[in-house]
Amino acid sequence: MANISDIARMAGVSVSTVSRVLNNHKYVSEEKRAAVQKIMNEMNYTPNKNAVDLIRGETKMIGVIIPYNNNQAFDQMLHGVLNKSVERDYSITVLPTKYNKAKEIEYLAMLKNKLLDGIIITSRSNNWEKIIPYTNYGSVVSCEYTDHPDIGCSYIDRYASYLDVFQYIKSKGHVNVAFTTARGIESISTQQTIGAYKEIFGEINSGYHISHCYSMDDGYDAGQKLLSLRERPTAIYANGDEVAGGIYQYARSIDYEIPKDVAIIGQENQPIGIGLGLSSIDHQLIKVGEQAFDLAVNKSKQKMKIPYHIIHRLSI
Amino acid sequence: MANISDIARMAGVSVSTVSRVLNNHKYVSEEKRAAVQKIMNEMNYTPNKNAVDLIRGETKMIGVIIPYNNNQAFDQMLHGVLNKSVERDYSITVLPTKYNKAKEIEYLAMLKNKLLDGIIITSRSNNWEKIIPYTNYGSVVSCEYTDHPDIGCSYIDRYASYLDVFQYIKSKGHVNVAFTTARGIESISTQQTIGAYKEIFGEINSGYHISHCYSMDDGYDAGQKLLSLRERPTAIYANGDEVAGGIYQYARSIDYEIPKDVAIIGQENQPIGIGLGLSSIDHQLIKVGEQAFDLAVNKSKQKMKIPYHIIHRLSI
């Protein structure tokens, strides 16, 4: 495979001249430019981007840290990032952590290794203290709010959103309200959900919070548990429309009417929610991803709040 | 940021020695190794992977070409790839083409540029002739069958699957059968659908094939068109469960019973299909992705067929 000096030799010019035509510099005579161009075509030459990156110290590559690669919410953010990356001619590499701290740090090190220009963290497992040092090597933007000045944020005000939903559920006359979350209390999002719940409804009835719900199947199981409780909830807030869909399935399987016997509201406005007519709260995760990409590329440390919307359908 | 020679100087050894401890070579005295290790820790040093890649000519990075970044089918394959990549310690970069030929070639050039060790093509827009030359620079594996010896394949026998489904629909007594596809006849998949259809049912009634269906909304529109036909189809085969879901929605909106008034069958066994009780044909796209990853990493040019399954629910 030919390299720049082969081309230079064959075109009868110096490597700098070849480099100049490669980078569209002015001050190259038309003849030489043409000659070089011709040889490059003949040899089917392409510059070794690795060498270019090495010297430039920049890769036009952004990494996206996602905990799971099979979660609708993270997928949506990833899609947002991807949307923008195409426009701006960046490449995106996906970095799945499964919430493994060491893995996460390993990915962050790619910044230091000069493999990535920036990293977008959709969800993290390390403390910010562990992460901050890496901001010296490239931009790191978070899809969760943090007031740290070195971190750009494209986030949704989850707490406000949870508060809103619970308020909405309450306004519909519900008192016995249950909810599901993805992770346990180690997760900030779960903590916020619990906080908001308590603010609106007070203490959480035993059995009203079911964690580790990711899929429809998990939702189904959660539905079963919840609807078997002696003091059965009249409304359930699910952490995603698929989970909500599973709950719906179970409820229907025991001939409950929605929302008469049990009200259900999900999150992220996904197809299954549309199909089943489930109310949902749309956090506009695609926009979150798009904005995150912009922040990363512009090395901006701004805090951008993305608005959420409650989608009213008939399940509550 | 410290580099290898800084470390060497500070540890009082040569760069080669540092390089040796970096790469776990034997024949380094314990004292020197310890000294180097110590300085590396103090300086918080990590090697510049770009420089390493440059000299090694290998990146441990695989690219995945997908046409759209918001299509469930391609997402599933991507997830399969991601699953395996974590295990094998590879990074995955996502390359969205929107079926733009030039973009696709640009991505293939990354192989030549030494940015990628291999590329997985989930769907292509260029002819194989345009693609083959790039197999000289890294492994390229396809998620569509091709007999070209230089291309590894992890594929589903789409034609057989379409034949099977249409046969199944026919066995249920349907004669007026419509279907939807994503792309128009420029797409191989569409061509195969049409071919299989004709083999089972003969000519296609005018209006029975609706293309450019990607989302639920598209499905809804397709349902509307199809069910307004004078000779209305009694069964519809949708190219995905979300599209099927849209059709279902429309059918229900005009009070049709499924499958009594119209039978519906989708593809890929997605949540919405489960939620709506739609029969589906599961092409096991995640497995396709996993297998594709293995082929790419092993630089294998094998042809691996992944089996599909019909999921029987009550919509047909």
Place this chain on the structure above:
DNA sequence: CTGAAAGCGCTAACAG
């Protein structure tokens, strides 16, 4: 066991 030196392929002053 260790170090010097020659690159990997390319860019960017610098001096014409």
Place this chain on the structure above:
DNA sequence: CTGTTAGCGCTTTCAG
């Protein structure tokens, strides 16, 4: 407008 030259940060012979 063009060529020379010195690196970018690392690996790998080749001699000790």
